[in-house]
Amino acid sequence: MKILKINHTFLFLAISLLFIQCKDDDNYTPEVALNIPDPIELNLNEAKIAEGKETFRFDTFGDEALWTDVLKLDKATLGETNGGFGSGLSPNTALSIGLKVDAEALPQEVVDGISNGSIDLNDPLTTVALLSLDAVVGVKGTFDNDGNMIAMGITCALCHSTVDDSFAPGIGSRKDGWANTDLNVGAILGFVDNIALADILSVDTKTFNSVVNNWGPGRFAPVLLLDGKVTKPNGELATVIIPPAYGLQGITHETYTGWGEVSYWNRFIGVLDMGGQGNFSDPRLNDPDKFPLAVERGVYDISVSEDLVGPKLESLFEYQMSLLAPKPDPSTYDEAAAIRGQELFNGKANCASCHLGAAFADNVLHEPEEIGIDDFEANRSPTEMYRTPPLRGIFVKAEGNGYFHDGRFSTLNEVVSHYDNHFSLNLSSNEQLDLVEYLKAL
Numbered sequence: 001m002k003i004l005k006i007n008h009t010f011l012f013l014a015i016s017l018l019f020i021q022c023k024d025d026d027n028y029t030p031e032v033a034l035n036i037p038d039p040i041e042l043n044l045n046e047a048k049i050a051e052g053k054e055t056f057r058f059d060t061f062g063d064e065a066l067w068t069d070v071l072k073l074d075k076a077t078l079g080e081t082n083g084g085f086g087s088g089l090s091p092n093t094a095l096s097i098g099l100k101v102d103a104e105a106l107p108q109e110v111v112d113g114i115s116n117g118s119i120d121l122n123d124p125l126t127t128v129a130l131l132s133l134d135a136v137v138g139v140k141g142t143f144d145n146d147g148n149m150i151a152m153g154i155t156c157a158l159c160h161s162t163v164d165d166s167f168a169p170g171i172g173s174r175k176d177g178w179a180n181t182d183l184n185v186g187a188i189l190g191f192v193d194n195i196a197l198a199d200i201l202s203v204d205t206k207t208f209n210s211v212v213n214n215w216g217p218g219r220f221a222p223v224l225l226l227d228g229k230v231t232k233p234n235g236e237l238a239t240v241i242i243p244p245a246y247g248l249q250g251i252t253h254e255t256y257t258g259w260g261e262v263s264y265w266n267r268f269i270g271v272l273d274m275g276g277q278g279n280f281s282d283p284r285l286n287d288p289d290k291f292p293l294a295v296e297r298g299v300y301d302i303s304v305s306e307d308l309v310g311p312k313l314e315s316l317f318e319y320q321m322s323l324l325a326p327k328p329d330p331s332t333y334d335e336a337a338a339i340r341g342q343e344l345f346n347g348k349a350n351c352a353s354c355h356l357g358a359a360f361a362d363n364v365l366h367e368p369e370e371i372g373i374d375d376f377e378a379n380r381s382p383t384e385m386y387r388t389p390p391l392r393g394i395f396v397k398a399e400g401n402g403y404f405h406d407g408r409f410s411t412l413n414e415v416v417s418h419y420d421n422h423f424s425l426n427l428s429s430n431e432q433l434d435l436v437e438y439l440k441a442l
């Protein structure tokens, strides 16, 4: 213990000396500690947060009108043997396409039954039972008095929540705000009665299925039914990575291309993608060149008799703002390298010219060529630009589907190397590694 104490004192002295030395030198101040600003603190209302949490997890905004009446998700889930169609959605199938189960919603006998194998995870009726417990994250069943499932819908949690796998892979406690990187939205769209969706794109269901079944996990295309763009010019399927819904404190431009602020986008996705019953109006969508399908379908101005989305937006906003980006475990990065990386980030590499302040973002939109990427996704939005994304908690994406809006870079090293080339930063390979360690520490 004594030795340790001496060491600490010595270290303190050494650091103090370093500081004194640096102060004397006007030109150069080596950074001696990681100095990551705390997230911006917002004045939130606890009651609203609680209300917003319920909405985020369980509110379908009446989107059964789409998922049940049109897409027949309920019948597809039940399967032919239970009065629906197809093979049904067993828990094992559900887990294989990335749906998650909330272990905390399961009574002990269900937990035991899953553990000892007496509950059949290959039976669609088990999924229905899980739905009756509100245990399938982001999917909501409606039941009549006799316990029959009569409708199904989806909630925000489908794409923006996952679980911690504490019970089994795909089964655990909810982690709201985390992107569900396993969720195969395309597989769900391929599983339902999707003729109406294929019709909007003027293709047959076979073609539609061949597209959505190839999207892959953690991806979605929120603008597809507005502009009809199925592929990028390079032939790849046109999707974006599902982003987290946490860590948005201080971010004013939501979405990769800055469609608008949080509540604008919540209404957009709630009405236009989830099929929620709500008002939505944005004259920017009334543009036949850019959004031919939006114009054809008249969805740039939707007004319903009872708006089930609008009244929820305020509390939904509070809940999203309460979701902080996760902090990395200090054992997952090399602190000394991260400190060197911090200096590069703020200096030589000039990253902080855009990724600045507590949000690590300038809230400014950038031309695609400014950051050295193509304009395809940018041009699918009214802004025709990309917004600077927040970087806090970026370490989580190491287990996701890549970086940038479409996951084009699969590692942070690739991102840094892209910037090194694009901005001619002349970073040595060690400097690039240091920068990566810093990013992992955010």
Ligand code: HEC
Pocket (backbone or CB within 6 Å): 154, 155, 156, 157, 158, 159, 160, 185, 219, 220, 221, 222, 240, 241, 242, 243, 244, 245, 248, 253, 254, 255, 256, 257, 262, 265, 266, 269, 270, 274, 316, 320
């Ligand atoms: C089917 C999957 C899906 C559902 C359901 C969904 N989202 Fe999203 N969400 C996405 C995708 C994909 C994006 C990225 C769109 C983009 O940036 O172009 C996104 C973007 C966002 C963003 C912007 C994040 C950022 O970094 O700017 C927020 C906030 C958000 N969603 C919240 C919600 C809320 C709240 C709901 C429920 C009303 C919801 N989402 C429902 C897939 C989904």
Ligand code: HEC
Pocket (backbone or CB within 6 Å): 256, 345, 349, 350, 351, 352, 353, 354, 355, 366, 370, 371, 373, 386, 387, 388, 389, 390, 391, 394, 397, 402, 403, 404, 405, 406, 412, 415, 416, 419, 420, 435, 439
């Ligand atoms: C001119 C402004 C600008 C500069 C300078 C800049 N970035 Fe970015 N950064 C962006 C934009 C815009 C995006 C979004 C690109 C996209 O989504 O396709 C981005 C994306 C990223 C991402 C991916 C985030 C994610 O969620 O996938 C990382 C990591 C990143 N930048 C790190 C850096 C580093 C490190 C530097 C310095 C070497 C840097 N950036 C310099 C604007 C900038």
